[in-house]
Every structure is written in structure tokens, then in C-alpha cells.
Amino acid sequence: MDIYAVRLDRAYEKHKEEYDAKALEVLRSGSYICGRELAGFEEAFASYLGVSHCVGVNSGLDALRITFRVLGLGPGDEVLVQGNTFIAGFMGISDCGATPVAVEPDAYYGIDPADLEKKITSRTRAVLATHLFGMMTPMEPIVSLCEKHGLLLVEDCAQAHGASERGKKAGSFGYASCFSFYPTKNLGGFGDGGAIVTNDASFAEKCRIFRNNGSEKKYCNAVVGVNSRLDELQAGLLRIRLKYLDEMNAERSALAARYTNEIRNPLLRLPGIRPDVYNVWHQYVVRCRERDALQRYLHENGVHTLIHYPIPAHLSEAYAYLGLQPGSLPVTEALSDTVLSLPIYNEMSFEEQSYVIGLLNAFAPDGRGGEAGNRR
Ligand SMILES: Cc1ncc(COP(=O)(O)O)c(C=O)c1O
Structure with a gap:
């Protein structure tokens, strides 16, 4: 698939x-x-x-x-x-x-x-x-x-x-x-x-x-x-699209809730949800220390993911003039090394999401991982 x-x-x-x-x-x-x-x-x-x-x-x-x-x-x-x-x-x-x-961002990417x-x-x-x-x-x-x-x-x-x-x-x-x-x-x-x-x-x-x-x-x-x-x-x-925005956001929320409820691999850290907010899940971003191996494994199995963002703005060539060195924003930089955005889009089918979740739960780069508890 x-x-x-x-x-x-x-x-x-x-x-x-x-x-x-x-x-x-x-x-x-x-x-x-x-x-x-x-x-x-x-x-x-x-x-x-x-x-x-x-x-x-x-x-x-x-x-x-x-x-x-x-x-x-x-x-x-x-x-x-x-x-x-x-x-x-x-x-x-x-x-x-x-x-x-x-x-620096907080624990919820804000x-x-x-x-x-x-x-x-x-x-x-x-x-x-x-x-x-x-x-x-x-x-x-x-x-x-x-x-x-x-x-x-x-x-x-x-x-x-x-x-x-x-x-x-x-x-x-x-x-x-x-x-x-x-x-x-x-x-x-x-x-x-x-x-x-x-x-x-x-x-x-x-x-x-x-x-x-x-x-x-x-x-x-x-x-x-x-x-x-x-x-x-x-x-x-x-x-026209604005008429359907709430419906489309609700659909994304349901997809996100399913990821949250069904991803059970302790190697993945799922996004936390701040109380009193309604998030609209433009992306569903997990964190994983073995992120690159995870992305490769998913790709080999037909699942394409994105990284938002691999180079933080302060370390980009464009902003070299700010004079910020690696290590100047440790939380931001750690996110760049570990985040992975899972597939999420309107009209994603139940079977497609089941396939992604199945792969995520089976991911075990060196024999660790698999279906254990969910570490947030
Ligand atoms: C957080 C954020 N700000 C600004 C922009 C810029 O929007 P545009 O691509 O329409 O110029 C984007 C687009 O990707 C974004 O994600």
C-alpha cells in the first residue's frame, strides 16, 4: 500500500x-x-x-x-x-x-x-x-x-x-x-x-x-x-471550502484521536494535548530518538512522512547573520532531530490509517519497541 x-x-x-x-x-x-x-x-x-x-x-x-x-x-x-x-x-x-x-517551544510545540x-x-x-x-x-x-x-x-x-x-x-x-x-x-x-x-x-x-x-x-x-x-x-x-472547514477539522481530529489511542510503541512520543483547546491537527507530529530509521522503515513499506522542520530557522544559511550557533536553542534543535509528521489528510481511509498504525506499532530498530505501553 x-x-x-x-x-x-x-x-x-x-x-x-x-x-x-x-x-x-x-x-x-x-x-x-x-x-x-x-x-x-x-x-x-x-x-x-x-x-x-x-x-x-x-x-x-x-x-x-x-x-x-x-x-x-x-x-x-x-x-x-x-x-x-x-x-x-x-x-x-x-x-x-x-x-x-x-x-524555545514548550512541550506542546507552542x-x-x-x-x-x-x-x-x-x-x-x-x-x-x-x-x-x-x-x-x-x-x-x-x-x-x-x-x-x-x-x-x-x-x-x-x-x-x-x-x-x-x-x-x-x-x-x-x-x-x-x-x-x-x-x-x-x-x-x-x-x-x-x-x-x-x-x-x-x-x-x-x-x-x-x-x-x-x-x-x-x-x-x-x-x-x-x-x-x-x-x-x-x-x-x-x-466554498470555508463552508466545510469545521467538518474537515472534525475529520482530522478523529484521525488524530485514533493515532493517539492506537499507537502503542514506547519508542514513539505522541503529541500532548493542552487542556481547554481545540486543536485542528494540521499535522500529527510524533517524536522518536530513532527518527531517521523510523522514517526509512515507513518509506520502505510505502508510507511517506515529512519532517517539520529538519533545520531550525536560526541555524539556516538564511539566518547565519544572526550569529546563533548549534546549541543556542537546545529544545528547538532536539525537536528538529526527532520529530516526524505522520500522514494525515481529509478522506484518509480507515484501512490506510490501520496500515500506518500497524507499521508504527511493529517498529523495532534493534529488537526494542513493539506493542508495549504508550509513553507520552
Ligand atoms: C507557520 C507558517 N507560517 C507561514 C507560512 C507561510 O505561508 P505561505 O506558504 O502561504 O507563504 C506557512 C506556510 O507553510 C506556515 O506553515
Whole structure:
């Protein structure tokens, strides 16, 4: 049996008629940029999240870049960001000239609030809190640290559409929050896309102008902006997908619960679940000291997995200029060496998941492992 880490075709097939009809409708409309599909999607997504404004852009990275630029951050400013995040978090910060300052993650792949507080300096202006793998980062302590130290809170929700803490959705805690609609995301489009959401009307308007070549009125350019608009085709298709987001997240949750209940190999450490949160399982990430052997073994048996992320951003070539050496973020670096993302996608069949679980429970690189207890 061949099982991919992610499959996108099945979720499309499930509502193919609706997607096909919308694509044709947009193609035939003659309106492709900043039309009624974008306005409709922005309104629907803001309302889904419980925020006032949504500004559709070209990608999650652009959402971050535009956010920090419009916030007015620049050289000399520091933004705290968790070290184990996708590198776009760092890039969104450094694009305006600010410095990303890496914070260690906690046991749930979110920000460690204690390390966050230790890293606040007189130059810290903001915190970028990422809900990695669809798992809520601990918002309560982060919100209060931001209030205590007068820091702007930005959320990176690229992997967490629909996740919540105590019923409040990811994206509704921050001053501004950034989303990606890259096809593999929980709310994935059929190409690139992203959005910024906020409750501040004036900030939203500035982002709207910035994404449109810095222009509010055609050929009247107020600021040096960028061209980063969510196009009509993506916006129209995302409006359809948004209707199914809760159902799709519930399906992912059921797949995650089954992994949690049925993986019994003591060599694997399963993801812990923080109380009072609804995680949306963008990834199901296990940890294993023999990670590379595990990945090889699964691959030899037709199961494809991913590593999020093999090189932490602070040790990447791109951020060598930060001058951080191996060992500077031991928790983050240990995760890079041990994490493995198991296949999880909408419409994954019971048999496919049984096959993966069977292989995981039988994994024993040197005679250890097998069906013993479940070590969390
Ligand atoms: C946590 C996180 N932030 C930002 C991004 C950037 O999104 P995009 O790929 O749409 O630029 C991603 C996408 O992979 C992500 O996972």
C-alpha cells in the first residue's frame, strides 16, 4: 500500500461539482482581481473567526511581511518568535529590517512563556505567536505578557484555521493575525493565498492599501506598497471550502484521536494535548530518538512522512547573520532531530490509517519497541 504524507485530490473530489461550478462562474464573470468573490470571502472569514476585518493577500508569507511593515517595525526592533516554527515566520519579521529573536517551544510545540519572558529586552516590540501543527500555542500567558510589557501580539495561524482556546478562535487574540491558504493548509486553496485579520479598522485599511501597490485610488499611490492580492478564483474557491472547514477539522481530529489511542510503541512520543483547546491537527507530529530509521522503515513499506522542520530557522544559511550557533536553542534543535509528521489528510481511509498504525506499532530498530505501553 502506498500512503502519501498529504493528499489533496480527495477533498476536491468530495465537493468537485461546487468547485468546478465556482471556477467556471469566476472565469465567465470577466472580473479576476478585487471583485465580489474577494469581498465575500473576506467578510465570511472575518465573521467565522469573530474579528472585524480580513484583508486577502497573495500568501501567508506576504500576510506576515505586510503586517510587520504596516505596523511600522524596522531596524533595531526585535520580535520574539518560536524557534521551531516554519522559516516564513522569521522572514515575515526580517523583511522590514526587524530582528527575529528565537524563543524555545514548550512541550506542546507552542511558545514556552517562561523563555519568552526571559528574552524580552528594551528593543522588543512584538511577539509572533504561531499555532504550529494546528495546536494552540498558550494564549493566556502570552496575552498577559504582551500586556505587561506593552508588546504587540501578532498570531501566525497559517496552520490553525478553526483552532481555539476556551472557545476563542486562533486569529482573534492578536492585534493582527496572519493566515496562509497554501493548498495543504486546513483551509487550503487551489494555489497560493493568505490573509491578515484584525479588529482595527485603520490598520486593516492600511494593509488593504499596502497590498494594492500602496494605492487607495487607481494611480494615486500613498505609500511604497506591494502587489499582493488574493485573486477572485482563489477567493471564490475558498468561500466554498470555508463552508466545510469545521467538518474537515472534525475529520482530522478523529484521525488524530485514533493515532493517539492506537499507537502503542514506547519508542514513539505522541503529541500532548493542552487542556481547554481545540486543536485542528494540521499535522500529527510524533517524536522518536530513532527518527531517521523510523522514517526509512515507513518509506520502505510505502508510507511517506515529512519532517517539520529538519533545520531550525536560526541555524539556516538564511539566518547565519544572526550569529546563533548549534546549541543556542537546545529544545528547538532536539525537536528538529526527532520529530516526524505522520500522514494525515481529509478522506484518509480507515484501512490506510490501520496500515500506518500497524507499521508504527511493529517498529523495532534493534529488537526494542513493539506493542508495549504508550509513553507520552
Ligand atoms: C507557520 C507558517 N507560517 C507561514 C507560512 C507561510 O505561508 P505561505 O506558504 O502561504 O507563504 C506557512 C506556510 O507553510 C506556515 O506553515
